[in-house]
Every structure is written in C-alpha cells, then in structure tokens.
Amino acid sequence: MATAPDDAHEVENTLRSVLADVLGLDPARVAAFAGDTPLFGALPEFDSMAVAGLLTELEERLGILIEDHEVDADMMETFGALLTFARDKALR
C-alpha cells in the first residue's frame, strides 16, 4: 500500500513524527533530538510496551517490515541509531 520514501530527509521527518505520536511527546521537543540524544531507557515514555507500537507505526508509515531478530536495545539507544536503522530499511 505505502510507497517507499524517496529520500533520507523524509525518513527522518517520519521518524520524528512517529516518536511524537506514539510516545505522546511534544513535537517541539522531538524536533530538537540530535544523533546522540538517548532514547530507550532514557525517556520514561519509551518503555518496553511502547516499543511494539513504535516499530509497528514505523512499518506502516515507511512501508517496511521489521523482523524480531533485528530489534535490540542498541538500535533504539539513541535517536541517531534508530534513524540509521530506519534509513537502512526504508532506502535499501
């Protein structure tokens, strides 16, 4: 159904809006996230229960499929790590 995002910038915008929507964060705060901003374990909103919603929403908006074995704490540790993961999946 979804078409592949055409550039890296669009993937980044999508990731920021998914973080704001799923975790219920202020979009202005998410807009200020940098590559080294810690996420998983550092944001109270981003707990293990939120992981499923976040990954599923990313799948839907980016038109990708994320396998369980690809999911670990490292790829969600920082905004930069999660962005790299999303770009690798979406722009491949």
Next chain:
Amino acid sequence: MTAPHLAFETFQGRRGAEWLMRVGREDAPAILFVPPLFEEMNRTRALIAAAMRRLAKRGHGCWLVDLSGTGESERALEEVSWDDWRHDVTSAAAHVAGKARRPLIASVRGGTLIDDGAAARGWWRFAPVDGAALARDMARSGLAGGVEWAGYAPSDGLKSALEAARPAGAKPLRTVRLASDRAEADAKLEGPALWRRSEPGNSAALADALAADLLRWSRECVG
C-alpha cells in the same frame, strides 16, 4: 443543548445476544460504527464516542457494535471465531436497518476487515490496516511485555484468519487516513494515532474532523 440520547440495545449474535451502544435517535439517518480490534479498540473508544456524539447532534443516529468476546459481550474471546465477528457486523447492520433504514458503515482500523458482509448504503473506513500488521503488532506487544498477545487469548483459528485478512472491496467506499499515513486515501486528516498509545486520551480536533468528513459522506450516500 442537551446531551444526545444514549441507549444500549441487543442484536442477535451467532451464539446469543450481543450489545450495541446507540447515541442519538433511532429513527434518524443511521451510522453503524465498527471498532478496531483488541487493544486498539480500547484505545479508540473515547475518540469514536466523541465522533458519535458530534454526529448525533447533527441529526444522525449512531450505533457502536460490541463484537463477540469484547465489551459487554458475555462470551469469552477464546471461543470467538473470525466468522462470528463478521456475522456480528452483518447482524448489527440488520438490527439498525429494522429501526431506521440501511446504515452507513463507519469502520476503524481492524474493523475494516469485517465490515464488507453487511447490507449498508455506503462504507467509510478510517485508517484501514491489513490483518497481518495487526497480528505482528500483537505478537510483538507480547514479546515486549512478557505476556503472550498482550494478555488477549484469541483462538488459533481467529489468529490465522486475522493474518490473512485485508480490507475487501465495498461500494460506495470512502477511505480516510491520518495525514501522517503514507498510504493512499480519499482524504487525509490531521491528528494523533491514538491506537498506538498506552495512555491515548482523546483528541477533540480529530473527533471534529472525523465527524465532519462522515457527515459529508453520509449525505452523499443517501439511499
């Protein structure tokens, strides 16, 4: 302005009575809401009820079906089959048609997978999704929370039917999605994906937008 009339009615499920919540007059132009499935149903109930109240104030009768094994149903989810859910929507639509006339169907998320067997004057689908994506999300929620399928225990038959389900063709059909959703739609509305949040709350702005779009579509589908 007084609050719209609220009533609870039963319709004939496959194995006994199931429940409908009605907001608005029973003889007004009818809209039958089909909710999302599993946890998404709980997370969107306030949003759907808010949209129903808005439509009732604009002269519509709005029904929300409690699917077998959910809400007020006396049956256990474990005993419910996919065909029971499809039958629920068809039977609820017939119940509404007996009170007023054929309803417009307004289905949300996984509700769009079970709405096509009903007799309706039109279909309006919000944020439709493939069953496979819902099944994957439920399995993943289980992994993260340590409880299989996040505490829901549907039968294996229901799970496999869900995994194979996709929204089926219906006419006339209008598909509406959130602006953040990349997939094709007849209209895109601004608002949060409340069905993803563990503490979803409500969005008055999204309820306004949904009700306004439904009102327009309902007028186009008179019949």
